[in-house]
Amino acid sequence: MPLLADGNVELKTRIDLTDTQEAFCQSDAPIVWLIGSQGEGKTFAGFIAMLVHAQKMGKTVKAAIVRDTFQNIKTMTIPSIQDAIVFIAENYLIDKAPKDKRRFLELFKWSDGGKKLTGIGIDVDLFGIDDLGALTKLQGGEYSFIWLEEPAPMFERANAGLSEEVFTASLSRVARQRGAIPRLQITMNPADEDHWTHKRAIENPIMRPDDMPDIYTEVFFVKYGENPYLTSLQRQVAKAAFKDNPSLYRRYVEGEFAFVSQGEAVTPEYDPALHRSPLNLEPYPNVRGIRFFDSGHNPTCVIAQIHPITGRLIVYDTFTLENAGMIQLIRGLVKPAMATKYKKVYDWIDTGDPALIIREMTNTEMSPAKVIERELNTRYIPGVNDWATRVQAIKYVLTNQPLLLLSKNEELLHKALRGGWHYAKSNDGRILRDKAVKDRHSHASDAISQGLPRIINSGSFLPLHRQKEILARRAAEEIKTAYGFT
Numbered sequence: 001m002p003l004l005a006d007g008n009v010e011l012k013t014r015i016d017l018t019d020t021q022e023a024f025c026q027s028d029a030p031i032v033w034l035i036g037s038q039g040e041g042k043t044f045a046g047f048i049a050m051l052v053h054a055q056k057m058g059k060t061v062k063a064a065i066v067r068d069t070f071q072n073i074k075t076m077t078i079p080s081i082q083d084a085i086v087f088i089a090e091n092y093l094i095d096k097a098p099k100d101k102r103r104f105l106e107l108f109k110w111s112d113g114g115k116k117l118t119g120i121g122i123d124v125d126l127f128g129i130d131d132l133g134a135l136t137k138l139q140g141g142e143y144s145f146i147w148l149e150e151p152a153p154m155f156e157r158a159n160a161g162l163s164e165e166v167f168t169a170s171l172s173r174v175a176r177q178r179g180a181i182p183r184l185q186i187t188m189n190p191a192d193e194d195h196w197t198h199k200r201a202i203e204n205p206i207m208r209p210d211d212m213p214d215i216y217t218e219v220f221f222v223k224y225g226e227n228p229y230l231t232s233l234q235r236q237v238a239k240a241a242f243k244d245n246p247s248l249y250r251r252y253v254e255g256e257f258a259f260v261s262q263g264e265a266v267t268p269e270y271d272p273a274l275h276r277s278p279l280n281l282e283p284y285p286n287v288r289g290i291r292f293f294d295s296g297h298n299p300t301c302v303i304a305q306i307h308p309i310t311g312r313l314i315v316y317d318t319f320t321l322e323n324a325g326m327i328q329l330i331r332g333l334v335k336p337a338m339a340t341k342y343k344k345v346y347d348w349i350d351t352g353d354p355a356l357i358i359r360e361m362t363n364t365e366m367s368p369a370k371v372i373e374r375e376l377n378t379r380y381i382p383g384v385n386d387w388a389t390r391v392q393a394i395k396y397v398l399t400n401q402p403l404l405l406l407s408k409n410e411e412l413l414h415k416a417l418r419g420g421w422h423y424a425k426s427n428d429g430r431i432l433r434d435k436a437v438k439d440r441h442s443h444a445s446d447a448i449s450q451g452l453p454r455i456i457n458s459g460s461f462l463p464l465h466r467q468k469e470i471l472a473r474r475a476a477e478e479i480k481t482a483y484g485f486t
Contacts, residue, residue: 015092018226021045024185025052029218031171032185033201036222037255038238039230042187043080044087046147053145053183054121062177063124063145064138066170068153068161070115070128077126077149078114085119129166139169144180146170152191154248164196190257192247193415194440198257203411224255259415263422264431266391266445269398270417281407283316284308285344290455291334291376292383293352294447295368298322298440299329302352302413302447303342306455313397313455314405317341318412318444326356326368330375338376351451354382383450387435393452394445413448416441
């Protein structure tokens with residue numbers, strides 16, 4: 001229950017918040033997220049957090065509120081903030097005399113057509129990022145508090161929501177006010193899992209890296225039903241509105257990030273309950289590793305091992321780079337992992353996209369396969385291009401035992417196999433099953449599906465004692481053939 005006060009007029013408020021709102025407002029993390037379904041008090045908490053930050057600082061905080069358009073600022077953010085100010089005046093003033101309510105309301109002043117707000121310890125600029133000068137002004141501001149409001153749109157369309165570049169620009173400017181503690185806060189309805197906010201908040205948040213030990217992220221999810229001021233009827237209306245759209249229902253009613261399938265999945269057999277570990281798995285020392293590669297403008301490497309006893313294929317990591325070459329992928333991501341996480345794996349099979357033997361346009365002297373061989377001191381085995389063979393191989397490791405197991409930290413292949421890797425549709429609605437759609441989900445799937453037939457044919461998936469039996473039988477047959485005993 002934060003206590004807000006303005007020394008000039010001796011007005012005090014004690015504000016009751018939910019547990020999640022309280023934790024969000026009091027967080028000292030430089031990057032703070034508040035995520036929940038619609039109507040759960042996210043904007044209210046965001047505004048209170050701004051006032052609490054000013055109280056902590058003991059000085060006027062220079063702040064910015066950013067949305068996708070200034071029209072949304074005017075029609076949604078400003079009314080929500082104004083409602084919060086009135087709500088505080090009517091419910092949380094310790095002295096509720098009418099004159100004190102009026103004086104409290106007068107502390108907050110809007111100007112410049114809604115582009116400026118001043119109040120108890122705050123001096124706020126409000127931006128719609130559709131304004132051509134807004135990003136420039138944001139980048140030039142001296143802020144200690146930046147608030148990104150609803151960066152993920154309900155429906156994807158041009159200029160809807162906020163781009164990751166806005167997040168990056170805001171993070172770079174939020175520590176510019178002298179003598180102030182920085183806070184970049186994001187309040188939002190959950191997005192699709194493909195949206196950049198999922199990566200920044202869930203998949204790969206900034207968490208005290210070695211060279212930035214003071215920079216970390218905290219994420220708070222508002223539990224469904226936590227806001228006591230949202231009525232049962234209001235909740236039922238939201239359910240009725242989104243009941244026929246599972247993705248929007250998950251986002252705007254249940255308050256969770258949603259997976260959106262774009263078509264018929266290539267691998268409907270994939271089941272996270274069976275094929276994904278609840279733990280972050282570590283590689284087995286002294287057991288051969290497998291690196292599956294895919295080429296193109298988004299080179300990808302899937303790293304796996306075959307369990308020496310069960311023969312189960314275990315996938316630990318998937319590395320990819322956008323608009324890069326194979327050498328950048330290997331030097332930037334693969335080799336550092338080899339030197340740390342995989343330093344006790346000494347033997348490797350490298351396979352995948354057969355097109356890797358073709359020279360890159362950017363490097364006429366060397367094919368990606370030659371880059372792999374030179375950089376990793378290995379021999380590259382071209383995989384299989386035939387689509388039916390590839391699909392059969394990936395389904396084999398999904399339906400036997402099951403053989404496939406993904407580490408919890410592995411995200412890219414998980415999302416692809418869950419349905420991101422999908423078939424195209426013709427204009428008349430027919431499913432085209434001769435090849436999958438090429439998109440962000442296809443790179444990891446292509447890498448592993450093109451290399452798997454080579455691994456399966458080698459017998460590596462069999463338990464160790466069965467592999468030894470087969471090798472012994474082959475050796476005996478070779479001896480018989482050599483001596484003419486056939």
